[in-house]
Amino acid sequence: MPTARPTTMDSPVITTTDLRKVYRSRDREVTALDGVDLTVREGEVYGVVGRSGAGKSTLIRCVNLLERPTSGTVEVAGRDLTALAGRSDRAPAALRAARAGIGMVFQHFNLLSSRTVQDNVELPLEILGVSGRERSRRARDLLDLVGLSDKAGAYPAQLSGGQKQRVGIARALAGKPKVLLSDEATSALDPETTRSVLELLRDLNRQLGLTVLLITHEMDVVKAVCDSAALMKGGRVVESGTVAELLATPGSELADELFPVGGLPSGPDSTVVDLTFHGDSATRPVISQLARTYNVDVSILGAAMETFEGRQIGRMRIELPGRFEDNVVPIGFLREQGLQVDIAATAEQPAAVAR
Numbered sequence: 001m002p003t004a005r006p007t008t009m010d011s012p013v014i015t016t017t018d019l020r021k022v023y024r025s026r027d028r029e030v031t032a033l034d035g036v037d038l039t040v041r042e043g044e045v046y047g048v049v050g051r052s053g054a055g056k057s058t059l060i061r062c063v064n065l066l067e068r069p070t071s072g073t074v075e076v077a078g079r080d081l082t083a084l085a086g087r088s089d090r091a092p093a094a095l096r097a098a099r100a101g102i103g104m105v106f107q108h109f110n111l112l113s114s115r116t117v118q119d120n121v122e123l124p125l126e127i128l129g130v131s132g133r134e135r136s137r138r139a140r141d142l143l144d145l146v147g148l149s150d151k152a153g154a155y156p157a158q159l160s161g162g163q164k165q166r167v168g169i170a171r172a173l174a175g176k177p178k179v180l181l182s183d184e185a186t187s188a189l190d191p192e193t194t195r196s197v198l199e200l201l202r203d204l205n206r207q208l209g210l211t212v213l214l215i216t217h218e219m220d221v222v223k224a225v226c227d228s229a230a231l232m233k234g235g236r237v238v239e240s241g242t243v244a245e246l247l248a249t250p251g252s253e254l255a256d257e258l259f260p261v262g263g264l265p266s267g268p269d270s271t272v273v274d275l276t277f278h279g280d281s282a283t284r285p286v287i288s289q290l291a292r293t294y295n296v297d298v299s300i301l302g303a304a305m306e307t308f309e310g311r312q313i314g315r316m317r318i319e320l321p322g323r324f325e326d327n328v329v330p331i332g333f334l335r336e337q338g339l340q341v342d343i344a345a346t347a348e349q350p351a352a353v354a355r
């Protein structure tokens with residue numbers, strides 16, 4: 001879990017408003033983005049997850065206008081890129097300049113095989129018109145930053161996947177971006193290498209104050225590095241928030257996947273209850289009060305709790321002996337304590353727990 005989380009004080013650095021993208025071909029139409037409102041705040045690592053075809057790559061490509069949205073707006077670092085894009089297909093100079101402030105890392109690295117590592121990192125600087133000496137100095141610094149100083153003269157074919165992605169990251173940082181976009185940057189890598197590339201992204205986020213918007217299909221990635229996350233389905237964002245907010249949202253699908261609190265009832269004659277702790281309720285010892293006040297044996301089947309700004313938030317699945325009717329009073333007590341209480345399973349409906 002990252003410790004340096006953004007606060008509500010942080011200003012938005014990426015904002016999409018009612019973003020739509022419809023791909024049209026002669027015989028069909030695909031709505032890849034169906035009104036996406038997304039806010040990524042300065043200095044956070046923001047993860048977008050969702051099934052294949054949900055629109056994740058389309059979204060990230062629209063954020064830097066590699067793909068032109070059908071409608072809606074994209075603002076990055078206070079500039080409306082959609083307005084800069086104009087009508088022609090060729091990106092105007094103002095858009096190209098704005099794009100220099102947005103780095104992009106790709107799943108398959110997209111390195112030029114005929115160029116050395118150093119020359120790959122220099123490429124965007126060449127395009128920006130940075131002079132030869134300054135270019136090579138900056139590229140060396142960047143390679144140092146990603147831990148590849150000794151590979152400057154190597155060719156991409158001589159590198160491992162993780163090393164190639166480090167080159168991709170160094171290249172993405174060449175224009176000194178405020179924002180780094182990453183589309184499945186680690187999905188071609190093994191778990192160990194994935195971890196080291198994620199650590200690098202998080203270090204860069206902290207050291208450089210870089211805002212990172214990353215697309216992934218792996219929940220572990222979100223868990224390891226993200227401050228906030230959004231879930232996309234069918235071209236829409238169906239859930240979003242800081243990891244802490246999601247965790248405190250009853251029924252959040254993302255929170256369920258990030259922090260499963262599985263656990264099955266021990267026998268047929270019991271009631272399984274999901275509790276969501278948030279606000280003041282999380283600071284009081286409600287479970288022990290419950291046990292003491294009603295003299296019930298409470299079993300904790302699973303829990304995912306986080307301490308956030310001195311408060312505990314999270315979810316817990318508990319089991320109470322007896323049927324639902326026998327537990328109306330204790331359940332009422334939990335609700336009175338300000339907890340969100342959902343019945344996961346009862347003796348009559350054990351299947352509900354296997355959601």
Ligand SMILES: Nc1ncnc2c1ncn2[C@@H]1O[C@H](COP(=O)(O)OP(=O)(O)OP(=O)(O)O)[C@@H](O)[C@H]1O
Pocket residue numbers: 023024030031032050051052053054055056057058059217
């Ligand atoms: N250039 C294109 N032309 C037509 N349809 C497209 C194009 N690019 C994407 N699509 C369609 O838009 C939808 C969203 O695609 P997108 O690539 O954004 O999904 P994704 O969430 O990134 O999926 P994955 O996890 O497989 O990468 C899909 O139905 C896809 O077929």
Ligand SMILES: [Mg+2]
Pocket residue numbers: 056057058
């Ligand atoms: Mg994709």
